[in-house]
Amino acid sequence: MNREILLEYPESLREEYARLSTWIGEIATLYRETVRIRIIDATSAAGLYKAVRHWLRTYPAFIVDKRHVLSGWDPNRLRDILDECLRRIPH
DSSP states (O other): OOHHHHHTSOHHHHHHHHHHHHHHHHHHHHHGGGSOOOOOOTTSHHHHHHHHHTTOOSSSEEEETTTEEEESSOHHHHHHHHHHHHHTSOO
């Protein structure tokens, strides 16, 4: 995100943005090319559709393999879900 635009947001949102960016970077590094990360703005049409479809009420939210849904800040739970899904893929 453009630094100037980011500075227009309240400090709490900037902190969440930094936390989420770091978390996504860690996931991308850990799983490399075995997972695809798509970021969808919760206020977009696609974000609204996914929120309604998956009953999302809190953010950040992660949808893994179109059926596992995690809301909130639990990186261990997200890794568990990713690992479970990856174990089911035949090698």
